[in-house]
Structures are given as C-alpha cells and as structure tokens.
Amino acid sequence: MARAGLNTERLTRAGAELADEVGFDQVTVSALARRFDVKVASLYSHVASSQDLKTRIALFALDELAGRAAEALAGRSGKQALAAFAGVYRDYARDHPGRYAATQLRLDPETAAASAGRRHTELARAILRGYDLAEPEHTHAVRLLGSVVHGYLSLELGGAFSHSAPAPEQSWPRIVDALDALLRNWPAS
Template sequence: MARAGLTTERLVRAGAELADEAGFEQVTLSALARRFDVRVASLYSHLRNSQDLKTKIALLALEELADRAADALAGRAGKDALNAFANVYRDYAREHPGRYAAARHPLDAGAASASAGGRHAQMTRAILRGYDLSGPDQTHAVRLLGSVFHGYVSLEMAGGFSHSTPDSQESWTRILEALDAVLREWPST
C-alpha cells in the first residue's frame, strides 16, 4: 500500500524543487525518499525509477514553460512577441535552473509525443510567421532561436558573463535586437 499523502504529482513537484535546489543531475529516488522521510520502496507505487522521475520532471517543466510562453505571447506579434518569448525562457531558467535543465532532458518517443514540446514549436513558428518565414526557412530560424536562447542562458547561468562589461542584460537586449533584424532580413536561398 502506498504511504498516505504520497502521490505521483506530489513526488514530481518535490523532485522539481529538488532539481532547482541541488541540480537536475542530483535528482534520484533516494534523494526524493530522504525529502519525504520514507524508504525508496515507498516510491515504487508511483514511480518506476529515477529515470521515470526525471522524465516526469521534464514533462512538468515543458508544460510550465509552454503555459508561461502562451501567456506572454497573447496579443503580441513581431519583435514584441520575439522578446516576450525569449524572456520567458531566460526568466524561467533563472527562477528554476533545475527544471530548465530538465526541459532539455532527452525524452523517448512516447513521452515526447505527450509533452508540451509541440506547443513550444507551434508558438515559435507563430512568431516566425510574423517575419514572413515559411517552410525550411522557418525550421532554420527555429533552430537559430533555440540555439541562441539556450546558449546564452546556459552561459549566463554558469557565470560566463558575471565579471565583464557591458552587463548581461544589455547584451541580451542587443542580441534580441540583432535576432529581430536577422529575421526581418532573412537571406533568400
């Protein structure tokens, strides 16, 4: 019988909190069991193993990010939408570093199809339609945006910009301006 009060959702949320506090790589069933002061065996009626927990945290993070992005994009287009979308990712990574790392966790085909990843792709492509990009150019632009957002956020979170000037916010603003310019003047094939 499952220990009273333990549910899959409660365990996944606690795992996400643990990821934010200690790092996503530190999330294990043992660490989660210590948090609830139970034996690891008590968790098996809710989670198969640590990989299952990490997958569920990744799905939670993708859903949270998609919800935030959808709210931020409502009524926006063009550069305003691009900036809002980028800032959602950066702010989420700053607020929830472990969950942000989880959102990059590889998912098997079944989990990926059940994830909010499709919502992220739809929102990104909707932004790009405001730049009159379609087909393969949209795919290239999606990859460009993902690379820039994730690369910048990862370097910033690792302290890569903390001891230099101008400050990272000024660089972020200039990078978003440059991305807007690139998207408006996308090279033809």
C-alpha cells in the same frame, strides 16, 4: 503509522522544487524520500525508477514553460512577441534553474512525441508570422531561434559569461535586437 500521502504528481512537483534547489542532476530518489521523511523504497510504488522520476520532472517543466510562453505571446506580435517569448524562457531559467535543466533531458522518441515539445515549436513558429519569411525558411528560423535562446541561457547558467564584462543583462536585449533584425532581413537562400 501515519501515511505521507504520496502520489506521482506530488513527487513530480517536489522533484521539480528539489531540482531548483540542488540542481537537476542531484535529484535522486533518496533525496526525495528524505524530503517526505519516508523510506526510499516507498517511492517505488509511485515512480518506476530514478529515470522515470527525472522524465516526469522534465515533462512537467516542458509543459509549465510552454504554458507561460503561450501566455506571454497572447496579443503580441513582431518584436514584442519575440522579446516576450525570449523573456519567458530567460525568467524561467533564472527562477527555476533545475526545471530548466530538466527540459534538456534527452527523452526517448515516444515520450518526446507526447511531450509539450511540439507546443514550444508551434509557439516559436507563431512568432514568425509577424515577420515576412518564406515558408520553407520557417523551420530553419525556428531552429535558429531555439538555438540562440537555449544556447544563451545554457551558457549564462553555466557561468560562461560571468567572468567577462559586461554583465549578461547588458547583452540580452542586444541579442533580442539582433534576432529581430535578422528575422526582418532573412537572407535569400
């Protein structure tokens, strides 16, 4: 009987692709087994559970996205950096909706601590170096930045903007402009 050559990493990657195709919450051990033309039970040698599989996909996506963001930030600062950073997230969410959804999976504390989550925060914090914010405001600004980007993409992917003009494409650059303006004019506390 020919072997399929499964392993945890291949399953994780295939799971990410599957997520992009059918949606992250449709990712199932069964569906993944079908994709490899293998019986369901066979996957359990490589992933502990359905939850484990999803967690691996989430960590994979978080890492991949952090990598792209870091690349986009290299050599840029100020509004350029801001726009590039936001653009990477948006492109990722559009090109890989399932993986993007995976990044929102709630992770338990230790897993989260070991994830690329912190890298995302650090990257956002790096953008602030191009603006003149007092140190104690950095955390708030990072959270705002993350909220806007994540909120926008989440609403856009959810179709919240698709039933009113103008198209989301028109709003996005204005949102980036607004964020830039806000960071240049951060209110005193």
